[in-house]
Amino acid sequence: MANLKRNLIELVKNPEEVMKGGEVEIEKHWTPAFIPFRVCRDAIQLFDDLETDTEMTETDKFDKLADFVANEIYAGKFTKDDIYERLHAPDGKNVLYEQVLFVAHGQQSNDTKNYLAKNG
Template structure:
Protein backbone atom coordinates (compact mmCIF):
# COMPACT_ATOMS: atom_id res chain seq x y z
CA UNK A 1 0.00 0.00 0.00
CA UNK A 2 1.28 3.48 -0.90
CA UNK A 3 2.18 5.75 1.97
CA UNK A 4 -0.12 8.74 2.00
CA UNK A 5 -0.64 11.81 4.11
CA UNK A 6 -3.30 14.48 4.45
CA UNK A 7 -3.77 18.11 5.36
CA UNK A 8 -6.90 19.86 6.62
CA UNK A 9 -7.71 23.46 5.76
CA UNK A 10 -10.55 25.32 7.41
CA UNK A 11 -13.45 26.21 5.13
CA UNK A 12 -13.99 29.94 4.67
CA UNK A 13 -16.77 32.01 3.13
CA UNK A 14 -16.24 34.71 0.48
CA UNK A 15 -15.37 37.23 3.20
CA UNK A 16 -12.71 34.95 4.69
CA UNK A 17 -14.74 33.99 7.76
CA UNK A 18 -14.50 30.44 9.09
CA UNK A 19 -17.52 28.29 8.26
CA UNK A 20 -18.85 26.53 11.35
CA UNK A 21 -20.93 23.37 11.70
CA UNK A 22 -24.19 23.38 13.75
CA UNK A 23 -22.22 22.46 16.90
CA UNK A 24 -19.97 25.52 16.50
CA UNK A 25 -16.88 23.66 15.28
CA UNK A 26 -14.96 24.75 12.17
CA UNK A 27 -15.60 22.83 8.97
CA UNK A 28 -12.57 21.57 7.07
CA UNK A 29 -11.60 20.56 3.56
CA UNK A 30 -9.28 17.55 3.65
CA UNK A 31 -6.67 16.93 0.98
CA UNK A 32 -4.79 13.63 0.55
CA UNK A 33 -1.37 13.27 -1.03
CA UNK A 34 -1.15 11.62 -4.43
CA UNK A 35 -0.54 7.86 -4.44
CA UNK A 36 2.82 8.46 -6.15
CA UNK A 37 5.15 11.15 -4.82
CA UNK A 38 8.22 11.39 -7.09
CA UNK A 39 11.63 10.96 -5.47
CA UNK A 40 12.49 14.45 -6.76
CA UNK A 41 10.23 15.88 -4.06
CA UNK A 42 12.32 14.12 -1.40
CA UNK A 43 15.43 15.46 -3.09
CA UNK A 44 14.00 18.98 -3.05
CA UNK A 45 12.83 18.60 0.56
CA UNK A 46 16.39 17.72 1.58
CA UNK A 47 17.63 20.99 0.10
CA UNK A 48 14.92 22.89 1.94
CA UNK A 49 15.79 21.28 5.28
CA UNK A 50 19.51 21.93 4.72
CA UNK A 51 18.93 25.60 3.97
CA UNK A 52 16.67 26.02 6.99
CA UNK A 53 19.14 24.37 9.36
CA UNK A 54 22.05 26.41 7.96
CA UNK A 55 20.01 29.60 8.59
CA UNK A 56 20.82 30.88 5.11
CA UNK A 57 17.27 32.17 4.67
CA UNK A 58 15.21 34.73 6.52
CA UNK A 59 12.28 33.35 8.50
CA UNK A 60 9.85 34.59 5.84
CA UNK A 61 11.88 33.06 2.99
CA UNK A 62 11.95 29.77 4.88
CA UNK A 63 8.17 29.85 5.39
CA UNK A 64 7.64 30.74 1.71
CA UNK A 65 9.71 27.74 0.62
CA UNK A 66 7.85 25.44 3.02
CA UNK A 67 4.49 26.66 1.74
CA UNK A 68 5.58 26.19 -1.88
CA UNK A 69 6.88 22.70 -1.08
CA UNK A 70 3.59 21.63 0.56
CA UNK A 71 1.55 22.95 -2.37
CA UNK A 72 3.87 20.99 -4.69
CA UNK A 73 3.61 17.80 -2.59
CA UNK A 74 -0.17 17.92 -3.00
CA UNK A 75 0.07 18.64 -6.77
CA UNK A 76 -1.56 22.06 -6.45
CA UNK A 77 -4.83 20.80 -4.95
CA UNK A 78 -4.78 24.12 -3.06
CA UNK A 79 -2.73 27.29 -3.25
CA UNK A 80 -0.11 28.97 -1.11
CA UNK A 81 -2.76 31.57 -0.24
CA UNK A 82 -5.07 28.77 0.91
CA UNK A 83 -2.39 27.65 3.34
CA UNK A 84 -1.78 31.21 4.53
CA UNK A 85 -5.47 31.98 5.00
CA UNK A 86 -6.94 28.63 6.05
CA UNK A 87 -4.48 27.20 8.59
CA UNK A 88 -4.63 27.99 12.30
CA UNK A 89 -1.52 30.08 13.03
CA UNK A 90 -0.38 28.31 16.23
CA UNK A 91 -0.38 24.94 14.42
CA UNK A 92 0.95 26.00 11.03
CA UNK A 93 4.72 25.71 11.42
CA UNK A 94 4.52 22.24 12.97
CA UNK A 95 2.07 21.11 10.28
CA UNK A 96 4.28 22.39 7.46
CA UNK A 97 7.33 20.70 8.99
CA UNK A 98 5.38 17.44 9.42
CA UNK A 99 4.28 17.53 5.78
CA UNK A 100 7.84 18.01 4.53
CA UNK A 101 9.23 15.39 6.92
CA UNK A 102 6.62 12.91 5.66
CA UNK A 103 7.98 13.29 2.13
CA UNK A 104 11.57 13.16 3.29
CA UNK A 105 11.20 10.26 5.74
CA UNK A 106 7.86 8.62 4.97
CA UNK A 107 6.80 8.68 8.61
CA UNK A 108 3.87 10.05 10.59
CA UNK A 109 2.60 9.60 14.12
CA UNK A 110 0.13 6.85 15.05
CA UNK A 111 -2.81 9.20 15.65
CA UNK A 112 -2.42 10.66 12.16
CA UNK A 113 -2.15 7.15 10.65
CA UNK A 114 -5.45 6.19 12.30
CA UNK A 115 -7.18 9.33 11.04
CA UNK A 116 -5.88 8.73 7.52
CA UNK A 117 -7.05 5.10 7.59
CA UNK A 118 -10.61 6.34 8.19
CA UNK A 119 -10.39 8.56 5.10
CA UNK A 120 -9.05 6.14 2.52
Protein backbone atom coordinates in the same frame (compact mmCIF):
# COMPACT_ATOMS: atom_id res chain seq x y z
CA MET B 1 3.97 -1.23 -4.17
CA ALA B 2 0.18 -1.03 -4.28
CA ASN B 3 0.03 0.09 -0.65
CA LEU B 4 1.61 3.53 -1.08
CA LYS B 5 1.88 5.80 1.95
CA ARG B 6 -0.17 8.97 1.91
CA ASN B 7 -0.48 11.94 4.18
CA LEU B 8 -3.11 14.59 4.74
CA ILE B 9 -3.34 18.23 5.59
CA GLU B 10 -6.41 19.91 7.04
CA LEU B 11 -7.38 23.42 5.98
CA VAL B 12 -10.27 25.49 7.25
CA LYS B 13 -12.88 25.57 4.50
CA ASN B 14 -14.75 28.67 5.75
CA PRO B 15 -12.29 30.98 7.52
CA GLU B 16 -14.40 34.13 7.01
CA GLU B 17 -17.43 32.55 8.67
CA VAL B 18 -15.32 31.19 11.52
CA MET B 19 -13.84 34.61 12.21
CA LYS B 20 -17.42 35.87 12.62
CA GLY B 21 -18.26 33.11 15.10
CA GLY B 22 -19.43 30.42 12.69
CA GLU B 23 -18.80 26.70 12.96
CA VAL B 24 -15.45 25.48 11.61
CA GLU B 25 -15.60 23.32 8.49
CA ILE B 26 -12.44 21.32 7.77
CA GLU B 27 -11.29 20.32 4.31
CA LYS B 28 -8.96 17.31 4.17
CA HIS B 29 -6.45 17.13 1.34
CA TRP B 30 -4.57 13.90 0.67
CA THR B 31 -1.19 13.68 -0.97
CA PRO B 32 -1.27 12.19 -4.46
CA ALA B 33 -1.15 8.39 -4.56
CA PHE B 34 2.34 8.64 -6.08
CA ILE B 35 4.99 11.17 -5.13
CA PRO B 36 8.16 11.00 -7.26
CA PHE B 37 11.38 10.22 -5.40
CA ARG B 38 12.75 13.53 -6.72
CA VAL B 39 10.38 15.27 -4.29
CA CYS B 40 12.05 13.34 -1.44
CA ARG B 41 15.45 14.58 -2.56
CA ASP B 42 14.11 18.13 -2.88
CA ALA B 43 12.57 17.90 0.62
CA ILE B 44 15.94 16.95 2.08
CA GLN B 45 17.55 19.85 0.22
CA LEU B 46 14.86 22.18 1.56
CA PHE B 47 15.60 21.09 5.15
CA ASP B 48 19.29 21.64 4.53
CA ASP B 49 18.63 25.12 3.09
CA LEU B 50 16.36 26.09 5.98
CA GLU B 51 18.94 24.99 8.55
CA THR B 52 22.11 26.34 6.96
CA ASP B 53 21.13 29.55 5.14
CA THR B 54 21.81 32.17 7.80
CA GLU B 55 20.77 34.99 5.46
CA MET B 56 17.24 33.63 4.88
CA THR B 57 14.58 35.45 6.88
CA GLU B 58 11.86 33.62 8.79
CA THR B 59 9.25 34.89 6.33
CA ASP B 60 11.32 33.54 3.43
CA LYS B 61 11.50 30.19 5.23
CA PHE B 62 7.72 30.19 5.66
CA ASP B 63 7.30 31.01 1.96
CA LYS B 64 9.62 28.18 0.92
CA LEU B 65 7.81 25.70 3.18
CA ALA B 66 4.34 26.76 2.05
CA ASP B 67 5.31 26.76 -1.62
CA PHE B 68 6.92 23.32 -1.36
CA VAL B 69 3.94 21.80 0.46
CA ALA B 70 1.38 23.27 -1.95
CA ASN B 71 3.20 22.70 -5.23
CA GLU B 72 5.58 19.79 -4.73
CA ILE B 73 3.90 17.58 -2.13
CA TYR B 74 0.23 18.26 -2.94
CA ALA B 75 0.80 18.97 -6.64
CA GLY B 76 -1.23 22.18 -6.72
CA LYS B 77 -4.41 20.87 -5.04
CA PHE B 78 -4.33 24.17 -3.15
CA THR B 79 -2.09 27.23 -3.24
CA LYS B 80 0.48 28.80 -0.96
CA ASP B 81 -2.10 31.54 -0.34
CA ASP B 82 -4.59 28.86 0.75
CA ILE B 83 -2.06 27.71 3.32
CA TYR B 84 -1.61 31.26 4.61
CA GLU B 85 -5.36 31.93 4.75
CA ARG B 86 -6.73 28.53 5.79
CA LEU B 87 -4.14 26.76 7.96
CA HIS B 88 -4.69 27.28 11.69
CA ALA B 89 -1.84 29.49 12.92
CA PRO B 90 -0.78 28.01 16.28
CA ASP B 91 0.19 24.69 14.67
CA GLY B 92 0.86 25.93 11.14
CA LYS B 93 4.64 25.87 11.13
CA ASN B 94 4.73 22.39 12.68
CA VAL B 95 2.14 21.13 10.21
CA LEU B 96 4.24 22.31 7.27
CA TYR B 97 7.40 20.74 8.70
CA GLU B 98 5.50 17.46 9.27
CA GLN B 99 4.43 17.46 5.62
CA VAL B 100 8.03 17.85 4.46
CA LEU B 101 9.19 15.20 6.97
CA PHE B 102 6.60 12.83 5.54
CA VAL B 103 8.15 13.12 2.10
CA ALA B 104 11.77 13.19 3.26
CA HIS B 105 11.55 10.32 5.74
CA GLY B 106 8.17 8.65 5.30
CA GLN B 107 6.93 9.86 8.69
CA GLN B 108 3.17 10.25 8.81
CA SER B 109 1.70 12.64 11.35
CA ASN B 110 -0.16 11.17 14.32
CA ASP B 111 -3.36 12.78 13.03
CA THR B 112 -2.97 10.97 9.72
CA LYS B 113 -2.21 7.66 11.41
CA ASN B 114 -5.26 8.04 13.68
CA TYR B 115 -7.50 9.01 10.75
CA LEU B 116 -6.35 6.05 8.69
CA ALA B 117 -6.81 3.70 11.64
CA LYS B 118 -10.44 4.85 12.03
CA ASN B 119 -11.35 5.19 8.35
CA GLY B 120 -8.78 3.15 6.45
